[in-house]
Amino acid sequence: MLDFLKGPVQAIQDFFQLTGRALRNVTRSPHYYDDVRIQMDKIGVGSIPIVLLTGFFSGAVMALQMGRALGQYGQTGRVGNVVSIILVRELGPVLTSVMVAGRNSSGIASELGSMQVTEQIDAMRALGTDPIQKLVTPRMIATAIMLPCLTVIDDFIGLVGGFLVAKFIYALPALQYWSTTWRALVWNDLGQGLVKPFVFSFVVSLIGCFYGLRTTGGTQGVGRATTQAVVAASVTIFILDFFIGKFFVSAGSS
Amino acid sequence: MGVSPLRFENVTVKFGTDVVALDNLSLEVAEGETLIVMGAAGSGKTTLLKTAMGLIKPDSGRVFLFGEDVTDKPESDWFEIRSRIGMLFQESALFDSMTVAQNVAYPLLNQKSNKTPRDKMEAAVRESLRFVELEQTMKLSPSELSGGMRRRVAIARAVVTKPPLLLYDSPTAGLDPITAHTIMALIIKERDIDNTTALVVTHRYQDGNLVANFRYNPDSGRLDPAGKTGTKTVFILLREGRLVYNGNQADLEKSDDPYISKFVKRPEQAAA
Numbered sequence: 001m002l003d004f005l006k007g008p009v010q011a012i013q014d015f016f017q018l019t020g021r022a023l024r025n026v027t028r029s030p031h032y033y034d035d036v037r038i039q040m041d042k043i044g045v046g047s048i049p050i051v052l053l054t055g056f057f058s059g060a061v062m063a064l065q066m067g068r069a070l071g072q073y074g075q076t077g078r079v080g081n082v083v084s085i086i087l088v089r090e091l092g093p094v095l096t097s098v099m100v101a102g103r104n105s106s107g108i109a110s111e112l113g114s115m116q117v118t119e120q121i122d123a124m125r126a127l128g129t130d131p132i133q134k135l136v137t138p139r140m141i142a143t144a145i146m147l148p149c150l151t152v153i154d155d156f157i158g159l160v161g162g163f164l165v166a167k168f169i170y171a172l173p174a175l176q177y178w179s180t181t182w183r184a185l186v187w188n189d190l191g192q193g194l195v196k197p198f199v200f201s202f203v204v205s206l207i208g209c210f211y212g213l214r215t216t217g218g219t220q221g222v223g224r225a226t227t228q229a230v231v232a233a234s235v236t237i238f239i240l241d242f243f244i245g246k247f248f249v250s251a252g253s254s
Numbered sequence: 255m256g257v258s259p260l261r262f263e264n265v266t267v268k269f270g271t272d273v274v275a276l277d278n279l280s281l282e283v284a285e286g287e288t289l290i291v292m293g294a295a296g297s298g299k300t301t302l303l304k305t306a307m308g309l310i311k312p313d314s315g316r317v318f319l320f321g322e323d324v325t326d327k328p329e330s331d332w333f334e335i336r337s338r339i340g341m342l343f344q345e346s347a348l349f350d351s352m353t354v355a356q357n358v359a360y361p362l363l364n365q366k367s368n369k370t371p372r373d374k375m376e377a378a379v380r381e382s383l384r385f386v387e388l389e390q391t392m393k394l395s396p397s398e399l400s401g402g403m404r405r406r407v408a409i410a411r412a413v414v415t416k417p418p419l420l421l422y423d424s425p426t427a428g429l430d431p432i433t434a435h436t437i438m439a440l441i442i443k444e445r446d447i448d449n450t451t452a453l454v455v456t457h458r459y460q461d462g463n464l465v466a467n468f469r470y471n472p473d474s475g476r477l478d479p480a481g482k483t484g485t486k487t488v489f490i491l492l493r494e495g496r497l498v499y500n501g502n503q504a505d506l507e508k509s510d511d512p513y514i515s516k517f518v519k520r521p522e523q524a525a526a
């Protein structure tokens with residue numbers, strides 16, 4: 001039984017060691033600003049299309065279903081209200097993070113995994129650079145900056161999607177939709193809407209790096225690392241989402 | 255006679271609990287000497303080089319580099335130590351995301367003691383690539399090169415800082431005989447021009463034979479027989495992490511040990 005637990009416990013310890021070293025490197029020189037910029041472009045700008053698509057349709061679907069449900073109480077007019085709260089608090093941060101995890105945790109894991117199995121990580125150490133400083137920290141910083149930005153884009157485009165449904169399917173006036181969405185939101189919602197993607201960004205980048213760097217077993221190992229990274233990152237996002245949500249719900253009700 | 259660039263004292267390296275990669279290994283490389291490391295796959299040849307480079311930490315024993323005990327140095331100190339060692343990795347390990355020139359310039363940019371001002375960088379990179387006769391590939395990416403060319407670029411990257419100690423991990427593995435000869439000729443050229451100490455891991459006896467008996471002729475650019483003066487070449491043979499032979503070529507060829515004779519092609523066998 002103890003032997004069975006040894007593996008996972010060791011892996012968690014390794015993960016937190018990696019996290020610690022990556023965070024410590026933020027303030028230490030040398031800084032690889034070029035790598036941060038390249039990763040911001042790859043992770044942030046590169047994810048905009050999928051964020052636009054998922055954001056738009058998640059907002060539209062939300063309005064569609066909520067319009068019908070609220071219609072039973074004669075409250076179709078409050079669609080904007082519900083859409084904005086759910087989108088900003090939950091769906092925006094979680095969907096964006098899960099999409100970016102699917103796109104970038106896998107990308108990071110396969111890139112670093114390939115480097116590991118072709119000895120490029122060893123070569124990096126041999127040639128005077130710390131792979132964590134050069135590879136992990138820039139990805140972590142880039143994701144931490146870009147994921148909240150992507151979430152804001154996702155939230156907005158989701159509201160637009162909801163608006164189009166409200167206007168053309170439920171025939172709500174534009175002013176009513178936008179004023180209810182605006183009035184529904186309080187600082188607490190914006191707070192959790194931005195804290196979540198910031199926290200999830202570390203999950204996305206560090207889990208990708210972690211599985212990438214511990215890849216063994218050639219190209220097959222790279223495939224395995226990629227899959228594990230996406231699964232672990234997505235599940236962790238959902239688990240953390242509950243606890244962050246719980247914290248803000250308690251803070252909001254007091 | 256200076257201090258030994260590399261010395262192992264009873265070094266043991268384990269992977270997990272039951273795989274012993276190096277078993278109580280002791281050896282010493284003298285300055286200017288070339289050590290030919292032979293052995294079957296999985297006998298610990300690569301582990302030996304990676305332990306010397308500090309990429310793998312020994313479980314017990316001491317490692318000395320240039321007379322200094324480096325066994326317990328933290329990773330941050332290793333970057334400085336490694337800047338005096340060049341290493342050729344088994345699969346070249348060129349960075350795919352960079353051009354050939356950026357790959358060769360990498361140690362000049364990132365190793366503190368080898369930091370080169372930008373204006374001198376290009377000349378150094380060009381010189382190193384000229385050494386391996388691949389000056390024309392500077393702007394290409396590594397994926398556009400053949401296996402032999404990648405190996406040569408990796409040699410250029412390893413020697414660009416002119417390190418006093420070079421580690422070659424299977425430089426000829428997976429190459430055709432002609433390309434393999436080109437690579438070995440480069441290793442001999444590097445030894446005879448800069449008088450570097452080197453470890454050459456190989457499973458081909460003829461590679462070791464070439465290093466031991468030939469010299470680079472700077473006038474013709476070819477290899478000439480070394481003649482009676484010979485070269486400072488030592489052979490070691492590993493078997494499952496243990497040292498089974500350490501000595502010169504003549505004694506190696508005389509050995510009756512069945513494991514050793516599997517690796518050594520004696521002159522009469524070679525002729526037959």
